[in-house]
Amino acid sequence: MIKRIFIAMTVGIGIISFILYLTEKEETINKEVDLGVSIKYEPFKSNEDYLNIATEKFESWTIENEMKMSFIHPRENEFNFSKADEIVDYAKKNNLNVRGHTLVWGSSVPDWVKEKAVDSDSAKKILKNHIQNVVGHYKGKVDSWDVVNEAWEDDGSYTENIWYKLIGPEYIPLSFKWAREADPNAKLVYNDFNNQIINKKSKQMLKTLVGYKKDNIPIDGIGMQMHLNAEDPTFSPKNIEKQMNNIEKHGFQIEITEMDVNMKKIPDKESNIQSDIYTKVGEECKKSNACGGLTVWGVDDSYSWLSEKDKNATPLLFNYEGEKKDVYERLINILEETD
Numbered sequence: 411m412i413k414r415i416f417i418a419m420t421v422g423i424g425i426i427s428f429i430l431y432l433t434e435k436e437e438t439i440n441k442e443v444d445l446g447v448s449i450k451y452e453p454f455k456s457n458e459d460y461l462n463i464a465t466e467k468f469e470s471w472t473i474e475n476e477m478k479m480s481f482i483h484p485r486e487n488e489f490n491f492s493k494a495d496e497i498v499d500y501a502k503k504n505n506l507n508v509r510g511h512t513l514v515w516g517s518s519v520p521d522w523v524k525e526k527a528v529d530s531d532s533a534k535k536i537l538k539n540h541i542q543n544v545v546g547h548y549k550g551k552v553d554s555w556d557v558v559n560e561a562w563e564d565d566g567s568y569t570e571n572i573w574y575k576l577i578g579p580e581y582i583p584l585s586f587k588w589a590r591e592a593d594p595n596a597k598l599v600y601n602d603f604n605n606q607i608i609n610k611k612s613k614q615m616l617k618t619l620v621g622y623k624k625d626n627i628p629i630d631g632i633g634m635q636m637h638l639n640a641e642d643p644t645f646s647p648k649n650i651e652k653q654m655n656n657i658e659k660h661g662f663q664i665e666i667t668e669m670d671v672n673m674k675k676i677p678d679k680e681s682n683i684q685s686d687i688y689t690k691v692g693e694e695c696k697k698s699n700a701c702g703g704l705t706v707w708g709v710d711d712s713y714s715w716l717s718e719k720d721k722n723a724t725p726l727l728f729n730y731e732g733e734k735k736d737v738y739e740r741l742i743n744i745l746e747e748t749d
């Protein structure tokens with residue numbers, strides 16, 4: 411008898427859990443995913459078509475370069491906010507969300523830091539002052555910050571940037587604490603590439619960030635840059651789904667922060683590969699409870715970091731003439747779809 415009651419209870423709990431699961435999935439489908447874009451200052455100022463596309467076709471802007479430390483903090487006692495201010499003010503007037511990029515990145519360290527940061531104490535003082543001035547300046551205007559960018563290598567070891575060398579790995583949690591002190595309401599994100607699937611680098615990243623979270627370090631989300639290559643045979647939406655679930659399980663939000671799909675050898679006009687990759691990633695973001703935004707890294711192909719190097723690169727949603735590719739409509743339909 412007791413055995414039968416136990417079985418009935420177990421089945422009952424199973425059915426209730428399944429119904430709750432379905433209800434949750436239902437809510438997910440109706441979740442909004444913002445389509446964002448990174449903005450470069452030069453065309454923002456001088457190219458009206460660029461500005462129209464960026465304002466009308468996207469819901470969130472990331473400042474691509476002008477908030478990086480070597481731009482915004484070029485000398486010890488000098489902050490150069492004016493260019494980023496212009497972009498942020500315009501975005502706010504046009505009801506766009508703003509993503510700040512990026513407070514701490516080993517590849518954007520001005521020369522004066524290399525002279526003045528000589529040991530752990532001096533490096534901490536400089537970094538804290540930098541983060542709190544920049545975040546404080548944009549308090550209430552920047553909705554989410556890429557606080558630390560690219561801190562791990564593909565083999566899972568720490569990137570040997572100046573902050574790591576002088577402060578050690580502690581520079582990561584300290585940066586998040588300092589950012590939170592300067593703006594309690596901004597979303598704080600750790601941002602990296604090749605972390606959209608489970609691999610050595612992303613395992614190390616997640617393990618470390620989960621540990622920080624347990625210690626109450628204010629890390630709200632993980633940014634998946636999502637710089638993809640159409641020729642990559644390992645591309646797998648299933649693996650992205652697994653990683654998104656994995657990250658969600660640990661209580662982090664997810665942002666796709668810098669998406670592009672490099673088409674080195676495959677002209678996009680002759681294939682749907684690029685379009686399929688964008689839409690599959692869009693579908694995974696839409697399905698995931700944790701994923702709130704998908705930002706592409708540039709308005710059109712002529713302003714991509716990839717075409718800075720290769721004039722045949724066509725990685726974005728708008729072409730060199732500023733014309734919309736078919737993929738734009740496919741992607742926006744997925745992100746905006748509701749039941």
Ligand code: G3I
Nearest residue numbers: 450474475478511512517518559603635668707714715718
């Ligand atoms: O602003 C100067 C301009 O005054 C000068 O005339 C011109 C001459 O080359 O250079 C301009 O600066 C360039 C800047 O982009 C703005 O266009 C830099 O040389 C160039 O190195 C810089 O490249 C940026 C790169 O990060 C390095 O900061 C790319 O545009 C930007 O797309 C790229 O973005 C990174 C993310 O921040 C982090 N994740 C990877 C991603 C791609 O590398």
